[in-house]
Amino acid sequence: MYLNLHFITFSLSLRWEEERYTDGSKWRFLEHKGPVFAPPYEPLPDNVRFFYDGKAMKLSESAEEVATFFAKMLDHEYTTKDIFRKNFFKDWRKEMTSEEKSKITDLNKCNFREMSEYFKAQTEARKQMTKEEKLKIKEENERIVQEYGFCLMDNHKERIGNFRIEPPGLFRGRGDHPKMGMLKRRIRPEDIIINCSKDSKHPKPPPGTRWKEVRHDNKVTWLVSWTENIQGSIKYIMLNPSSRIKGEKDWQKYETARQLKKCVERIRAQYHEDWKSKEMRIRQRAVALYFIDKLALRAGNEKEEGETADTVGCCSLRVEHIKLYPELDGQDYVVEFDFLGKDSIRYYNKIPVEKRVFKNLQLFMESKQPEDDLFDRLNTSILNKHLQELMEGLTAKVFRTYNASITLQQQLKQLTSPEENAPAKILSYNRANRAVNLTKKSMQNLQTKIDAKKQQLSAAKKELKSAKVDAKTMHDEKSRKALETKKKAVARLSDQLMKLEVQATDREENKQIALGTSKLNYLDPRISVAWCKKWGVGIEKIYNKTQREKFAWAIDMADEDFEF
DNA sequence: AACTGAACTTAGAAGAGAACGG
DNA sequence: CCGTTCTCTTCTAAGTTCAGTT
Numbered sequence: 001m002y003l004n005l006h007f008i009t010f011s012l013s014l015r016w017e018e019e020r021y022t023d024g025s026k027w028r029f030l031e032h033k034g035p036v037f038a039p040p041y042e043p044l045p046d047n048v049r050f051f052y053d054g055k056a057m058k059l060s061e062s063a064e065e066v067a068t069f070f071a072k073m074l075d076h077e078y079t080t081k082d083i084f085r086k087n088f089f090k091d092w093r094k095e096m097t098s099e100e101k102s103k104i105t106d107l108n109k110c111n112f113r114e115m116s117e118y119f120k121a122q123t124e125a126r127k128q129m130t131k132e133e134k135l136k137i138k139e140e141n142e143r144i145v146q147e148y149g150f151c152l153m154d155n156h157k158e159r160i161g162n163f164r165i166e167p168p169g170l171f172r173g174r175g176d177h178p179k180m181g182m183l184k185r186r187i188r189p190e191d192i193i194i195n196c197s198k199d200s201k202h203p204k205p206p207p208g209t210r211w212k213e214v215r216h217d218n219k220v221t222w223l224v225s226w227t228e229n230i231q232g233s234i235k236y237i238m239l240n241p242s243s244r245i246k247g248e249k250d251w252q253k254y255e256t257a258r259q260l261k262k263c264v265e266r267i268r269a270q271y272h273e274d275w276k277s278k279e280m281r282i283r284q285r286a287v288a289l290y291f292i293d294k295l296a297l298r299a300g301n302e303k304e305e306g307e308t309a310d311t312v313g314c315c316s317l318r319v320e321h322i323k324l325y326p327e328l329d330g331q332d333y334v335v336e337f338d339f340l341g342k343d344s345i346r347y348y349n350k351i352p353v354e355k356r357v358f359k360n361l362q363l364f365m366e367s368k369q370p371e372d373d374l375f376d377r378l379n380t381s382i383l384n385k386h387l388q389e390l391m392e393g394l395t396a397k398v399f400r401t402y403n404a405s406i407t408l409q410q411q412l413k414q415l416t417s418p419e420e421n422a423p424a425k426i427l428s429y430n431r432a433n434r435a436v437n438l439t440k441k442s443m444q445n446l447q448t449k450i451d452a453k454k455q456q457l458s459a460a461k462k463e464l465k466s467a468k469v470d471a472k473t474m475h476d477e478k479s480r481k482a483l484e485t486k487k488k489a490v491a492r493l494s495d496q497l498m499k500l501e502v503q504a505t506d507r508e509e510n511k512q513i514a515l516g517t518s519k520l521n522y523l524d525p526r527i528s529v530a531w532c533k534k535w536g537v538g539i540e541k542i543y544n545k546t547q548r549e550k551f552a553w554a555i556d557m558a559d560e561d562f563e564f
Numbered sequence: 565a566a567c568t569g570a571a572c573t574t575a576g577a578a579g580a581g582a583a584c585g586g
Numbered sequence: 587c588c589g590t591t592c593t594c595t596t597c598t599a600a601g602t603t604c605a606g607t608t
Contacts, residue, residue, distance in 0.1 A: 569607100575598095577598095585590085
């Protein structure tokens with residue numbers, strides 16, 4: 001019932017939008033209950049001890065809390081990394097009393113084992129709870145969601161995406177992040193800015209506290225914000241993807257991509273021309289745009305050095321990230337890319353390019369150091385300004401959306417045969433989906449794992465051989481035992497290798513992650529909806545519940561002859 | 565044009581829950 | 587039925603874009 005209501009008003013609001021919100025306002029009425037704060041720290045029982053230099057030591061509450069953050073991560077690779085340990089220890093010391101500070105001077109002498117065991121036991125106990133106990137917790141959670149998980153925006157009850165404030169903990173950056181291990185501090189009501197409409201019932205801060213600010217800004221979509229202490233950036237509480245405001249935005253995004261479809265050939269012709277320009281900046285712009293279009297590279301903003309992991313996108317590529325081969329494996333003008341992109345995911349690719357692109361790249365690299373920018377006359381704002389002139393609303397990321405969506409549509413047309421049955425149809429859909437393949441990431445990672453495993457295996461085999469020799473010559477208990485261990489190691493490793501190889505051949509499986517991302521963010525859902533309607537395939541075969549909620553606008557809107 | 569901050573989208577990791585196989 | 591595996595959900599980091607300021 002709620003869903004129906006939702007649809008009706010949603011389509012109405014589409015019709016209204018132009019009249020009603022031309023001033024850039026996002027809503028008229030907004031009411032919510034504010035955020036849910038992280039539960040307060042519960043001190044450890046006395047039998048769970050911390051040891052320093054072999055001796056038990058009772059920590060002050062604030063030092064203990066931070067210690068538990070580390071203890072909870074003890075099994076994680078992070079805690080072995082130097083930067084993580086250094087950052088953690090520095091921030092931990094800030095939470096210590098002066099006495100603790102003078103005693104605890106070396107992280108290597110800290111023993112968090114009992115704490116770690118205690119938390120593991122707790123997790124285990126939670127798993128072992130009876131059905132009734134679990135149900136009780138579930139109901140309590142449900143109650144919180146009912147109270148805090150929804151808001152009222154312009155006469156609609158909408159789900160909120162993240163209504164819980166991020167709990168304190170240790171910062172986990174991705175890749176080689178210089179700030180990993182730093183203490184993410186606890187957020188208090190005094191840090192919180194509330195956004196709601198004046199005429200709404202304002203959320204109340206917890207007893208005895210106050211909000212930092214209550215504002216009424218209807219030019220933005222967020223309900224709650226605070227400033228995070230690691231990077232100093234602002235965090236927001238916003239609505240769920242199923243909400244009207246997010247759905248409209250998503251729809252708009254795909255409409256822009258469809259606009260691009262109409263003029264992409266013109267734009268391509270233009271950048272081909274620009275490869276010949278007299279001006280360096282125009283050539284660089286044209287080559288970068290070619291990469292973005294052809295390889296689905298991200299725009300690549302410049303980043304502050306030392307604040308984040310060293311990753312790049314198109315505009316921020318450096319000379320060291322590409323290699324030029326006038327000829328390679330029988331192909332002419334091959335460019336090899338090797339760099340870390342978003343989330344420090346490695347991008348590795350070899351592609352043949354037009355001679356003109358190749359010559360341009362040679363020119364851009366001339367008399368530069370490896371760490372110099374490849375496109376020294378270009379950045380994302382220059383590029384996007386140019387794109388804006390080529391088409392209203394065009395930015396670098398539209399190319400990813402456009403290319404992913406158009407490929408899905410083409411592949412679906414090509415791969416679906418009318419006579420095949422329902423399961424075969426779904427297989428065709430998955431194949432089409434797979435063809436989109438924005439990134440070779442998971443394959444790449446798997447191959448690295450396989451290579452590593454092969455190496456381990458051959459090393460283990462060598463050891464086994466020498467152990468065999470030892471056992472034969474010595475005939476003693478010790479060498480016989482050693483032989484057994486080696487045998488087991490080889491068996492284990494070859495088992496693991498086999499598993500990995502099976503995974504690798506199972507294409508379905510290992511592109512799942514990249515697939516999920518493109519399904520959620522790059523593929524116009526109306527293409528899939530239309531396909532389902534055309535072939536009588538249930539939409540739930542393609543989209544799970546969450547996805548159907550997010551794409552409700554498309555399910556409602558697209559009929560079987562929708563064309564991207 | 566360069567810089568900065570704000571707002572919003574995109575992303576993988578981790579945790580929770582459902583399904584599967586012995 | 588229970589442990590394992592697969593799938594979905596949640597969490598929050600890491601991008602892009604845009605607007606305002608110098």
